[in-house]
Amino acid sequence: LSLTIQWLHEADIVVLGSPKPEEIPLSWIQPGTTVLNCSHDFLSGKLGCGSLGVHFNGLIAEDDVSLLAAALRIQNMVSSGRRWLREQQHTRWRLHCLKLQPLSPVPSDLEISRAQTPKAVEVLAKEIGLLADEIEIYGKSKAKVRLSLLERLKDQADGKYVLVAGITPTPLGEGKSTVTVGLVQALTAHLNINSFACLRQPSQGPTFGVKGGAAGGGYAQVIPMEEFNLHLTGDIHAITAANNLLAAAIDTRILHENTQTDKKLGINKTDPNALTEEEIGKFARLNIDPSTITWQRVLDTNDRFLRKITIGQAPTEKGYSRQAQFDIAVASEIMAVLALTDSLVDMKERLGRMVVASDKNGQPVTAEDLGVTGALTVLMKDAIKPNLMQTLEGTPVFVHAGPFANIAHGNSSVLADKIALKLVGEEGFVVTEAGFGADIGMEKFFNIKCRASGLVPNAVVLVATVRALKMHGGGPGVSLLLPSSKHTFLKISLSLKTSLNEYRCKTTNVFITRTDTRAEIDLVCELAKRAGAFDAVPCYHWSIGGKGSVELARAVRDAANKGSRFRFLYDVQLPIVEKIRTIAQAVYGARDIELSPEAQSKIDRYTQQGFGNLPICMAKTHLSLSHQPDKKGVPRDFILPISDVRASIGAGFIYPLVGTMSTMPGLPTRPCFYDIDLDTETEQVKGLF
Amino acid sequence: LSLTIQWLHEADIVVLGSPKPEEIPLSWIQPGTTVLNCSHDFLSGKLGCGSLGVHFNGLIAEDDVSLLAAALRIQNMVSSGRRWLREQQHTRWRLHCLKLQPLSPVPSDLEISRAQTPKAVEVLAKEIGLLADEIEIYGKSKAKVRLSLLERLKDQADGKYVLVAGITPTPLGEGKSTVTVGLVQALTAHLNINSFACLRQPSQGPTFGVKGGAAGGGYAQVIPMEEFNLHLTGDIHAITAANNLLAAAIDTRILHENTQTDKKLGINKTDPNALTEEEIGKFARLNIDPSTITWQRVLDTNDRFLRKITIGQAPTEKGYSRQAQFDIAVASEIMAVLALTDSLVDMKERLGRMVVASDKNGQPVTAEDLGVTGALTVLMKDAIKPNLMQTLEGTPVFVHAGPFANIAHGNSSVLADKIALKLVGEEGFVVTEAGFGADIGMEKFFNIKCRASGLVPNAVVLVATVRALKMHGGGPGVSLLLPSSKHTFLKISLSLKTSLNEYRCKTTNVFITRTDTRAEIDLVCELAKRAGAFDAVPCYHWSIGGKGSVELARAVRDAANKGSRFRFLYDVQLPIVEKIRTIAQAVYGARDIELSPEAQSKIDRYTQQGFGNLPICMAKTHLSLSHQPDKKGVPRDFILPISDVRASIGAGFIYPLVGTMSTMPGLPTRPCFYDIDLDTETEQVKGLF
Incomplete structure (x- = not known):
């Protein structure tokens, strides 16, 4: 084995073996080197080396195990082993960013998106350290990332975790997604810091109703924006299929139980104790x-015509009609499950736990009781993998899950955040956003999503536009901007302080500048800092991309490095009423609640x-910190009425209703589908935002 | 230019130029060589060569156009040109087939599917001559093929076109998909003839109701079968989204027209002649x-609870409730459009032409009238691309479109067939199947699909099982097989002869052998040939793969090479009643029809x-040649009652209803979703067929 010994001194891994490993003086091997014992069978090609997870081509026939051949084979093995070890670790990104050449005036979102050619998604995946078998490509610019990555990088320290939230918005929205995308473009393309944006997948329905994409906007977008907004990789379609299979199972079960004998149901025993577990589980009433x-x-x-319907009116349903409704797909509890789960095992358990009704004794009936857990999991097996896309500047983005902020928690998936935190490495940043205003989205991010994930945010960016500040400071509506006063701003800044201090997060206030004057911006920044913000800066990513958000x-970066003092707002062990009251008082500023x-x-x-x-x-x-949308600014002394309480047991939360929440949007009189078209020559989408 | 001249004699393409092309003696160039004129700008790197569709890296700086550099550059150009020209042509397949090791007894479909590792789909695509930019990969084993291929290979002669149809079946089905897959496995993996199977995408709904996949079965399957049966690449989900957007547009439009003033609708003119075209097209009532x-x-x-429903019962819909229904997604006219279209332009036109209702004057209202054509096309832009998968033996399969055979034509897409016919080359075979029995699926294949595509079938394989022959020969039901007699078989064979001779196609009868004895098979084959079949052979692909269907x-192959005498059954210019009567009499054997x-x-x-x-x-x-499912064999002298007539104007056919057709299946008392599960360790699907 002379050839091999020569080389042992430099190896990270040493394979001992063939034919007598004890003959190799172990003192020749450097301290810290991994030593694997390896049999003659291995060297002669009979065994693979599954324990290292690598495979290589044998160089020698079984009947010709010469010393030279054995040495070559070992060398091969070691270089495979080295590569494998290297792959187990986080690798430094070597990201090729895409250049932007911003135009003025800023063109439409779709025009900007189309003017930029995205990197092939497999190139991006390789740049950020994903292995070939960890991605599943969907077309040219989308890929799913397999959860096995979490196991591979389990020893890797997480990056910094940043939330983008907003102040109480105007009905037009204040651009949280745009800030999220602009921020990662600035971090990675301009400051050379690894970063990942984690966004919600938008519901496709509203795309054809009212203009306004969810991929960001201007020069801070996820591209291609039409792929982002339509179908994506089919996750929401999978949720629709799973949700409706469960719905059909419920009604069909009731029909069959009501119209068939026990025999037809597969039971021919009269003694309940004689039923096997399968009979009980699958056939019992x-x-x-x-x-x-x-x-x-x-x-x-x-x-909208499906908001309230009567089902089961065909003669085949034998009179078992009842009133029901359709919700928009993202309002399905399965979407909330997808957003909160942290593994395939956990998703399956959550899906099985979902409560769909009560039985005639008032006991909860679950998806598992209906025997449909496995089928739901099968339908969702690909949806659980986060979707990789990129920003206009070629930095990575995960688009995954988009639970309705109305009745669910309105945050993108735990899994995407967890994977991204590993991929960016210890010095990197993961930026995610919370739907609606901070009173809703941020509160739920902290107390529901972070509780489920165990992750702790390092900083919060609070998006505010002067437009929204003015409206909440006394303007009559979003379309008319009143001249502002110091007093107006101050009130709002104080409201920010109130709700943010609860969480003791380092907070950076951000102000979008589309319609604002410099004097107004300076004033707002000053007041925000005086009100307790860590920093307050204007940003310009919408008009010039990441460069506009370097500040x-x-x-x-500075805020995140100061350390987090995060804690939950309430203890889940408190009674339900106490938890509701805590949120109402501490976050909304209510005097009390009324059930x-x-x-x-x-x-x-x-x-x-x-x-x-x-x-x-x-x-x-x-639209208000209170329950009344027209109460702007910081309402005080109101009583928050709780009209009803519902539960998403699989997702894992109780949701009290404050007034009625629409779960099925309608199309406006002039839906934007009129403007949407496909150029059949170029195959390009037109008129989408 | 001395260096270049040396090399001109051997080139397929010669680029003249830099600086004085006229200095090259043209006599030096071989006859038949393509000559391109090429400027100094090109040689100095200022111009690309878009006309050839190739790009290459410039070797020389703009200010250093030496003769040597120019020559190298030209050489580079020519080799690119050669490669490009080669790519424009059909290439011989170099297919690596997968080996089968059939077990006995034959395991479950899912076990067989899982035991075989499919080739990476990009490998398969390359093997069959697809270029890298002609495929869009979806995961590891599925890809979409771009329609641009039809333009690239437009001068390539088509391969042979073979239809697999069935005799009037039993309720269990007779295995047409299995024969289709077995046949291509035999052709390509065992006879080394290029072949493609073109199959329908199955509806996902029934997958969770009654066992029985559509990917073939036994050792003749499309793999991975769970990908085939679930989601695939989302085409049916896209159809669902497009179909329901149109449905929502109809009801919302009626609501808004009934509850809003013209002003709110965007019209403020009183003179109808003053309306612009946009106002008329988009805002008019x-x-x-x-x-x-x-x-x-x-x-x-x-x-099933959605078979008949009442919609619009929420207060927001102001009393405009009406009765409606949900159909299974594959029953959507958009699926029939997808199956019959031959290009993106044509699909858009068909979608726009779809008639959804009449106005109060009895005039048809179309999707185009509702302004939704462009949006529907955008939703369907990826669905139009056929999906590439593979058989158990690694031969290529297209899975594309699956219109309901009940109310539509039950055949896979024209586009998949057209692309496959180019890819297999002149000597190759494309095998596709028609839903239901020959009286329905084959008749529609000929008179609807072939009429739309302009393609002419070269042979028909008619699948018959002894089980079905016995049932139609007098057996009381499929679960009880009666002893058979010569007389019984003869009757059936004659019925085949009657309907097939209409089309003058070479026909090969095939008999599946799962439950049949050798004596029965020999008898059936003999009788089939006597009744006019080109040949009649037993086959065994279910139990041993393609090897079992070599005969x-x-x-x-022999039948297809004899030449086709195909003609349509009827002239479309005949009155509707005449066309219906022709089908009823010539194909079903009815005496007449009754409207x-x-x-x-x-x-x-x-x-x-x-x-x-x-x-x-x-x-x-x-289930019968007549309208009564219990009339087995060859019913005669019946009057076919036409209860209603409907139209799919976008798809392009009129569909008369003979009795009531269910367009929404239900779940059985014990749905097979009980058995379906996901192993969360291995991520493998369990219990699916």
């Missing part, structure tokens, strides 16, 4: 009380059923 | 008569509206 069904059908279409990126009898009885029922220790997901308007 | 709406919502879920493959008053009035209306010259797509039971 569930006795679902139809009036208690909470599971609705969904579609990813804005179809923000620096402020975020309807319906809400009180639901709380009693959920507590009795053992669901009392779940976090709370408030379903409240995002 | 359509006055849809709600009672005439034929456009239904769809879901890819077996949900069939040889018979098909309900409803059917007659619809025929009058469609004729008056200008739709009288469309082909006919009969909606009839597949």
